[in-house]
Every structure is written in structure tokens, then in C-alpha cells.
Amino acid sequence: MNLEARKIEFVQEFLKLQSEDVISRLEKMLRKEKDNSEQRIFEPMSEAELNKRIDQSEADFKNNRFKSSSELLAKYE
Structure with missing residues (x-):
């Protein structure tokens, strides 16, 4: 399964969620991953x-x- 198909499947499953707690945890995880990916930009050492x-x-x-x-x-x- 390619990345685009996985994203679509994930969003479809996300839309089925009824638990606010689960949605909150996924939001936190997404924010944390976004912050981590922004920090991965590095400068080569001298x-x-x-x-x-x-x-x-x-x-x-x-x-x-x-x-x-x-x-x-x-x-x-």
C-alpha cells in the first residue's frame, strides 16, 4: 500500500472515532511528531x-x- 492510500485509510478511520480521549491523544501525538520533525533539520558541524x-x-x-x-x-x- 502506498503512502497516499495509507493516509486516506487513516483519515477514514479517524473520522469514525467517537472517543474524545482518543482524538485528543492522536492530536498530541501529531503535534509532538510535527515538533520533532521540525527539530530534525540540522546544520552540519564544522x-x-x-x-x-x-x-x-x-x-x-x-x-x-x-x-x-x-x-x-x-x-x-
Whole structure:
């Protein structure tokens, strides 16, 4: 199913709703998603910022301030 068909189906189901609570929750979710999508517009970092982050990452690694990939995977299993 393409995006346009999904939108139409969603709107049709939305129009059938009778619960004000459900409509309010969907409105909140839509506003939150809209706000998040507006915040996703980002500016690329400068070369200086990239180098600063690299230096910080290397310092963290040297000082044992990191998690291994197996530790991260275990967290989400």
C-alpha cells in the first residue's frame, strides 16, 4: 500500500472515532511528531567541532569511559 492510500485509510478511520480521549491523544501525538520533525533539520558541524568530538572520544576511550558493543546489545535483548 502506498503512502497516499495509507493516509486516506487513516483519515477514514479517524473520522469514525467517537472517543474524545482518543482524538485528543492522536492530536498530541501529531503535534509532538510535527515538533520533532521540525527539530530534525540540522546544520552540519564544522571541521573544528568534528575534531573536538574526535579528541573527546579518544580521551574517553583512554580513560575507560565507554561501553562495548556486547554491553550495548545485552541492554536491548
